[in-house]
Amino acid sequence: MLDLISLVSFFILVIIGWITYKIYIWPVYITPLRKIPGPPSESLFYGNFKTIMTEERTCLKWVQKYGNIIKHHEILNQPALLILDTKIIQDILLNHVYDFIRPPYMLADAIAIAGRGLVFAEGENHKRQRKMMNPAFIHNNIKEMVPTFIRVAFTLKSLIEDKVNLGESEINLTSYLSKATLDVIGLVGFNYDFNSLTSSNELAEAYESLTNAPNSALRIGINYFSSFIPSIREIPIDINKQFKNGCAVIDRVSKKLVEEKYKAAESGELKGKDLLSLLININKTLPIEEKMTDNELKYQIMTFLLAGHETTSITISWALYYLSKYPHMQDLLREEVVKAFPDKSKFNPTFDEINSLEYLNCVVKETLRLNPPVLVTSRLSTKDEVFGGYHVPKNTVIMIPFSILHRLPEIWGPTAAEFDPKRWLDPSLIKNVTNFNYLPFLAGTRACIGNKVALTEFKILLSMLIRNFVFKPIEGFNIKRRFIPLDKPDPYLGLSVSKVEN
Numbered sequence: 017m018l019d020l021i022s023l024v025s026f027f028i029l030v031i032i033g034w035i036t037y038k039i040y041i042w043p044v045y046i047t048p049l050r051k052i053p054g055p056p057s058e059s060l061f062y063g064n065f066k067t068i069m070t071e072e073r074t075c076l077k078w079v080q081k082y083g084n085i086i087k088h089h090e091i092l093n094q095p096a097l098l099i100l101d102t103k104i105i106q107d108i109l110l111n112h113v114y115d116f117i118r119p120p121y122m123l124a125d126a127i128a129i130a131g132r133g134l135v136f137a138e139g140e141n142h143k144r145q146r147k148m149m150n151p152a153f154i155h156n157n158i159k160e161m162v163p164t165f166i167r168v169a170f171t172l173k174s175l176i177e178d179k180v181n182l183g184e185s186e187i188n189l190t191s192y193l194s195k196a197t198l199d200v201i202g203l204v205g206f207n208y209d210f211n212s213l214t215s216s217n218e219l220a221e222a223y224e225s226l227t228n229a230p231n232s233a234l235r236i237g238i239n240y241f242s243s244f245i246p247s248i249r250e251i252p253i254d255i256n257k258q259f260k261n262g263c264a265v266i267d268r269v270s271k272k273l274v275e276e277k278y279k280a281a282e283s284g285e286l287k288g289k290d291l292l293s294l295l296i297n298i299n300k301t302l303p304i305e306e307k308m309t310d311n312e313l314k315y316q317i318m319t320f321l322l323a324g325h326e327t328t329s330i331t332i333s334w335a336l337y338y339l340s341k342y343p344h345m346q347d348l349l350r351e352e353v354v355k356a357f358p359d360k361s362k363f364n365p366t367f368d369e370i371n372s373l374e375y376l377n378c379v380v381k382e383t384l385r386l387n388p389p390v391l392v393t394s395r396l397s398t399k400d401e402v403f404g405g406y407h408v409p410k411n412t413v414i415m416i417p418f419s420i421l422h423r424l425p426e427i428w429g430p431t432a433a434e435f436d437p438k439r440w441l442d443p444s445l446i447k448n449v450t451n452f453n454y455l456p457f458l459a460g461t462r463a464c465i466g467n468k469v470a471l472t473e474f475k476i477l478l479s480m481l482i483r484n485f486v487f488k489p490i491e492g493f494n495i496k497r498r499f500i501p502l503d504k505p506d507p508y509l510g511l512s513v514s515k516v517e518n
């Protein structure tokens with residue numbers, strides 16, 4: 017009996033020792049990264065992760081104190097690097113892009129939802145998919161999407177107008193904007209009409225349940241550990257059941273969409289200008305070794321949804337938030353839009369017309385500077401590296417924090433923290449801005465493939481709203497930021513809305 021107790025005690029001591037070594041002794045005293053300056057860890061569980069995601073001011077102080085290469089601690093206290101040095105960023109994102117992969121944590125669920133489409137493909141697989149997909153995103157194809165953006169913008173405008181006409185002036189715009197951009201990406205991405213602005217839909221519901229469930233500790237824990245212990249997803253609890261049901265709906269609907277398009281392509285009838293039709297038509301012309309598989313094509317559907325839906329609606333939300341806070345900027349933008357499109361019932365801009373509006377362009381750039389929906393990107397080094405004279409071993413997690421780079425006073429001046437669209441017209445400031453210190457769409461080989469789609473869609477939806485409505489903050493309604501997984505207004509963007517009378 018005593019022996020059994022000793023054995024169990026010994027076993028427990030070994031486990032405690034191993035955990036202590038992994039999350040305390042190694043990260044603090046042994047890792048080669050300990051020689052790199054940085055803040056002390058704030059928690060054995062979160063490390064400095066929460067601060068990095070939510071406290072830009074503290075991070076800016078770290079940059080002043082420790083420089084552009086900062087050691088910090090990730091979840092479970094694991095040592096990692098924050099990189100703000102633009103030369104090193106260029107190496108990671110461009111010159112040696114395939115030496116840095118996405119870290120495995122949090123990846124299993126994302127891959128279960130979106131598969132190894134473009135966002136989650138690595139190495140040669142990514143190279144092949146990207147080469148094949150680039151032609152679908154050329155200028156001329158995006159021009160063809162403009163009528164769809166305008167059509168959805170009119171539906172959005174009518175629904176908000178109906179509310180205002182009913183005397184409901186305080187409106188939750190998050191829900192409208194999210195539905196509008198979902199409808200847009202469904203139509204331009206794979207010619208699928210979610211119609212979510214006006215009805216419910218099983219794919220929209222599955223997608224919503226997977227991406228917008230509340231951030232409980234259990235959900236985050238399962239999400240994190242499922243990358244290392246996949247069987248966690250097999251435990252029969254509600255969170256896992258919902259997850260599996262959601263993935264099953266996405267799989268079934270995406271498969272059907274690809275099959276239908278394949279059939280149309282075989283009989284030579286696939287004339288659609290949506291991205292999936294373009295991809296299938298491009299795929300037909302490629303040699304076998306460059307072709308996308310059926311599964312890869314199916315994965316792109318969810319990839320477009322995940323990458324292109326909320327990112328765009330959140331950007332419009334923040335723009336409206338700032339414009340409601342600063343009415344003179346809202347007036348300036350409205351003047352520009354009214355001047356370009358005097359008759360609001362015939363708002364029908366072309367791609368070139370909408371992109372020629374100077375102040376609108378400044379508003380989108382400034383919104384994406386202060387509130388890039390993707391706050392940070394992470395990579396894992398697959399080789400030993402030397403950064404700024406420091407040895408960085410293989411398997412180091414590296415974070416590039418866009419929101420901090422976008423607020424550095426040495427680039428953006430003393431008003432870096434303020435929303436000021438006109439800064440983009442100041443040549444002395446703009447000369448400091450490069451592809452590797454202003455990164456709302458990333459840069460280099462893995463930069464956002466949909467950035468022109470997003471910018472044009474943003475401009476058309478925002479112009480439609482500003483042309484038709486006046487937005488003001490609701491007294492006493494406090495809007496905060498929810499940082500994870502994307503930086504969005506919390507609890508939602510609620511604004512007081514009235515009609516522009518003439």
Ligand code: HEM
Pocket residue numbers: 134135136146319320323324325327328331388389390392393394455456457458461462463464465466467469470471
């Ligand atoms: C304002 C809207 C958008 C923002 C701010 C944005 C931002 C980004 C960022 C930062 C990345 C790089 C992520 C990383 O590697 O960690 C990215 C990648 C990507 N985005 Fe976007 N995006 C937006 C809209 C869109 C749209 C509309 C689409 C599709 C039509 C799209 C498709 C993609 C894809 C496929 C990738 C992966 C590219 C690759 O790895 O080669 N995005 N986006």
